[in-house]
Amino acid sequence: MLQMPSRSATGQNRAAGGATVSIRNLCKRYNNFEAVVPTSVEIDSGDFFAIIGPSGSGKSTLLGMIAGYIDPTEGQIVVDGRDIVPEPIYRRNIGMVFQNYALFPHLSVAQNVAYPLKIRGVVKDEIARRVRESLAMVRLEAFASRKPSELSGGQQQRIALARASIYHPSILLMDEPLGALDKNLRDEMQEEIKRFQQELGATVIYVTHDQQEAAFLADRIAIMRDGAMTQIGSPRALYEQPNSRFVAEFLGEASIFPVKSASGKQAGQPCRIVLEDGTQAIIRTDEDAGPGRFACIRPERVTVGPKARDLDNSYAGTVRESLYTPGSIRYRIELNGTGSTLKVRVLPQGNTEVFETGSAVDIGWSADDMTILRE
């Protein structure tokens, strides 16, 4: 309840600045190759919408069609009720941040940021004022007269952000904006982008390779594969209810086993399945669990140690790998007699026992924690 006021406040802010984007049967074919298959998705005003997926899955192509520098083969992009496909790039009033920033090397930082205003014929004094404000917003006032080549990667990124937003576009597109930065700087920039979007209120469509980045930033995530959005949902929904093996593996870690047979399946009721390796397990899911499906268990849902004996599924296992990392203990544990191993992650408490490689352990999980996936 305490969160409610702030939520509705950002909600109002969003409604003011962001456009609704409705993509309808949008597709792009090169000769016979479909880079993006006909895709439809609705993005609300002020949403932070992330697109993740392997290389070549069509993320940049989709973004390019929205920005206007790639012509769609078919389909519509409806922004606030109007199809923008027939409009040239420069009239779309969409902000775009590129992976390698695409700053103008011959212009100073201030001239880069001023560029969109100059094009729009804004008067000099106002340009100067807004450039100052915009540079202040990304905390780079002191660098106004430098050339882009005299800035660090993170600073260039912030300039690109300032330049793409100074004209208050209602849509901001970002194509792997943090891809070229190192891990620490990426984390820092994620915070900054989030804060920035909340101030700006724009609808953001954000492409990234990094699933954690997507989960941190986005209200909703689309996972692309071979030119199609295979699943769209909140980070939590995608992680907890992936609709395919591909999504489960792409987002977070998972141990996944092919199902051999299932018996007594009934929606909401526990049912017994047999995996290809002979392991039997009890699951409770609405999905059809027959052959050709996969059983999936997330590493943090697995219990290791004596407590595992009380769970629906409980086995004898052997630790094959044991790794202590800051904040968590990771194991690979073999289910005795099957040859199959499970990924396990334990969040250590003060008294958590750490099992060495080679130890015999009890391992188990509850029926609700194993999900059934399609390919």
Added chain:
Amino acid sequence: MNVSEKKLWAAWSRFLTGMVGAILIGFLVPILVVVAVSFQSKSYLSFPPTDFSLRWYQQFIGNDDYRSAILNSMMIGAMAAALATVAGISTALAVVRAGVPGSTIVSALSVAPAILPQIVLAIGLFPISVWLGLQGTLWAVILAHAVIGLPFPFITVCGALASYSNRIEIASMTLGANSFQTFRLITLPMIRPAVIAGFIFAFAASLDELVLALFLSSPSTRTLPLLLWEQLNFQVTPEIAAAASVILAATSLLILAATLLPRLGKDN
């Protein structure tokens, strides 16, 4: 790499160095001779020179024929280089950025004038210039020189465009600039060094071109190389050496400018 291979490479590189040296000497000696004989007082070409005098330069400067030829050459060079540069930028943009169909053919055609024998161009351009009614006017030579100048800006601008991604121009357009604004505010400043260099080379190419001028000009549009050629047929005096030295100095300065100016442009 083993020892004998190393020796082979060392011998090979000594040989190459020697070749380059020989070429440079073979190239420089006649130039030095021309310059040397222009600075002496005798009325025939005597080498080695025995005295120093600016007599032939004074005569060269006082000669109205030379004055009008220099003026013609300058005008033709500037106009031809300007035309060649505009055409070179446009074709380079079409080839590198727009990826027009048949772009390999377009680039082959654009560099062809630098490789084709100029006599072939001259024979082909002569009837065209008569047909267009341009024969004997400055425009005949200007257009012909624009053709032979085209490869230089085309090549330099292609190189400049290929050196950066068209992302920069796409970014400019997403920020609201149309194609023309993008060209004026982004593309042109970024390729400016290449444009300057291409212009200067095209200008220099026009300045010392003889064959096309021979075919296409009239006495009133005579260029400096053409005047030199006519004088040589008539009599060889050190005045010609003085004129040739002036062309040489001008061309060298231009080449120096073409290499230095773009760098200066880059720094600020």
